[in-house]
Amino acid sequence: MDSMLSLIIGIAVVACLLVGLVVGLVVSSRRGSRPGPPVEGDAPATTVPPAQAPVEPDAEVVPDEAPTQAPVETVEEPAAPALDVPEPASSRLVRLRQRLAGSQNALGKGLLALLSRDRIDEDTWESIEDTLLTADVGVAATTELVEKLRTRLRVEGGGDARQVLREELVALIGADVDRSLSVSGAGEDPGVVLVVGVNGAGKTTTVGKIARILVAEQRSVVLGAADTFRAAAAEQLTTWGDRVGVPVVRGEEGSDPAAVAYRAVDAGAEQGADTVLVDTAGRLQNKKGLMDELGKVKRVVEKKAAVTETLLVLDATTGQNGLIQARVFAEAVDVSGIVLTKLDGSAKGGIVVAVQRELGVPVKLVGLGEGADDLAPFEPGAFVDALLS
Numbered sequence: 074m075d076s077m078l079s080l081i082i083g084i085a086v087v088a089c090l091l092v093g094l095v096v097g098l099v100v101s102s103r104r105g106s107r108p109g110p111p112v113e114g115d116a117p118a119t120t121v122p123p124a125q126a127p128v129e130p131d132a133e134v135v136p137d138e139a140p141t142q143a144p145v146e147t148v149e150e151p152a153a154p155a156l157d158v159p160e161p162a163s164s165r166l167v168r169l170r171q172r173l174a175g176s177q178n179a180l181g182k183g184l185l186a187l188l189s190r191d192r193i194d195e196d197t198w199e200s201i202e203d204t205l206l207t208a209d210v211g212v213a214a215t216t217e218l219v220e221k222l223r224t225r226l227r228v229e230g231g232g233d234a235r236q237v238l239r240e241e242l243v244a245l246i247g248a249d250v251d252r253s254l255s256v257s258g259a260g261e262d263p264g265v266v267l268v269v270g271v272n273g274a275g276k277t278t279t280v281g282k283i284a285r286i287l288v289a290e291q292r293s294v295v296l297g298a299a300d301t302f303r304a305a306a307a308e309q310l311t312t313w314g315d316r317v318g319v320p321v322v323r324g325e326e327g328s329d330p331a332a333v334a335y336r337a338v339d340a341g342a343e344q345g346a347d348t349v350l351v352d353t354a355g356r357l358q359n360k361k362g363l364m365d366e367l368g369k370v371k372r373v374v375e376k377k378a379a380v381t382e383t384l385l386v387l388d389a390t391t392g393q394n395g396l397i398q399a400r401v402f403a404e405a406v407d408v409s410g411i412v413l414t415k416l417d418g419s420a421k422g423g424i425v426v427a428v429q430r431e432l433g434v435p436v437k438l439v440g441l442g443e444g445a446d447d448l449a450p451f452e453p454g455a456f457v458d459a460l461l462s
C-alpha cells in the first residue's frame with residue numbers, strides 16, 4: 074500500500090514538473106516575440122516585403138496577421154524658431170541714407186543746378202519755386218525759403234550756393250526740434266505709444282519696425298493689436314512680434330479696440346515691460362466715428378498708464394491727400410510725432426516740411442523700404458545732405 078502511494082506521488086510530481094516546464098517554454102517564447110519599448114536613437118526596424126506578384130490596383134490586400142499593437146509614434150517637440158537679430162541703428166542709418174539720397178536726388182540736384190547758374194534771373198527764381206512746389210514743400214514754406222535764398226545769394230553777394238541752400242533747408246525743417254520718441258513711462262509704468270493713421274499708410278509695419286528698434290536697444294516690449302477691424306492686421310502684427318520674441322495682445326475681429334489696447338497695457342504693466350506699442354484701426358469714412366474710437370482708446374488706456382507718444386503714420390506718396398488725413402487725425406487725438414513712410418518711393422521729400430507746418434508736430438521717423446529694418450530716426454542734417462548729394 075505504501076509503495077503504491079509512493080508511486081502515485083512520484084507520478085504526480087513528475088507530471089507537475091512536466092506541466093511547469095511546458096508552460097515556462099511557451100511563456101518565454103511569447104516574450105521573445107514581443108517588440109521592446111522604443112529607445113531613442115534606435116534605428117527603425119526595416120521590413121523587407123517578400124517578393125510578390127503585382128497586385129491589381131483595387132484588389133484588397135489582407136495582411137497575414139493583424140498587428141497586435143498600434144505602432145508607437147515618437148512625437149518630437151518642434152524646435153523654437155530662431156529669433157531675428159534687428160540691425161543696429163548705426164549700420165541701418167548708413168544704409169538708409171543712401172536710399173534716401175537715391176529717391177530725393179532729383180529735388181536736390183534740380184535746386185543746385187538752378188542756384189549754380191552764373192546769373193540767377195527772375196525766370197530762374199520761378200523755376201526754383203516750381204521745383205520746391207513740385208516736391209510738395211508747400212506754398213508758404215516755398216515763399217519763405219526763396220526769400221531767404223534771394224537775400225543771401227543776391228543781395229548779400231552770395232557765397233557757396235550749396236552751403237547756403239543746405240543751411241536754409243535745415244533751418245526750414247527745424248534743426249533744434251526734439252525728435253526723440255517718448256517710450257518710457259513714469260515710475261513702474263510702461264511707456265505707451267499709440268500708432269494712428271489711415272489704413273494702408275504703413276501703420277502695422279511701422280509698429281513692427283519700432284518694436285525691432287526697441288528690441289535692438291535691449292528694451293522689453295509688448296504689442297497691442299487694437300486694429301480689430303481687419304483680422305489680417307492682428308495676424309501681421311503677430312508675425313512681426315514672433316520674429317523678435319515680443320508678445321502680442323490681440324482680440325477677436327470686430328471686438329472693442331479700446332479693450333484690446335487696455336489689455337495690452339495691462340499685460341505690459343504686469344510683465345514689467347518698458348514699452349507697449351498699440352496699433353489702431355484708421356478707417357476714415359466717418360470723422361466722428363474715428364474721433365470717438367481713438368478718443369476712447371486713449372481714455373481707456375490711460376486708466377492703466379499714460380500715453381507717452383502718439384505717432385501719426387503718413388504715406389509720403391499721397392501728397393496733399395496725406396495732409397488732409399493728417400488734419401483729421403490731429404483733430405481726433407493729440408499727435409506728438411509723425412512717421413513718414415514710403416519715402417523711398419517718392420521724390421517729393423518736401424512733404425516733410427509741409428506736414429510739420431500743417432500740424433506743428435515734428436517728423437520723428439522715416440520709412441525707407443519694406444524691409445524689417447528700413448525705418449530710421451529723422452535727422453534734418455542727414456536728410457538735407459542726402460537731398461544734395
Ligand SMILES: Nc1nc2c(ncn2[C@@H]2O[C@H](COP(=O)(O)OP(=O)(O)OP(=O)(O)O)[C@@H](O)[C@H]2O)c(=O)[nH]1
Nearest residue numbers: 272273274275276277278306414415440441442443
Ligand atoms: N516701400 C515702402 N513700403 C512700405 C513702407 N512702410 C510700409 N510699407 C508697405 O505698405 C504696405 C501697407 O503697410 P501696412 O503696415 O499693412 O499698413 P497699415 O496702415 O497697417 O494698413 P492696414 O494693415 O490695412 O491697417 C505694406 O505692403 C508695407 O510693406 C516704407 O517705408 N516703404
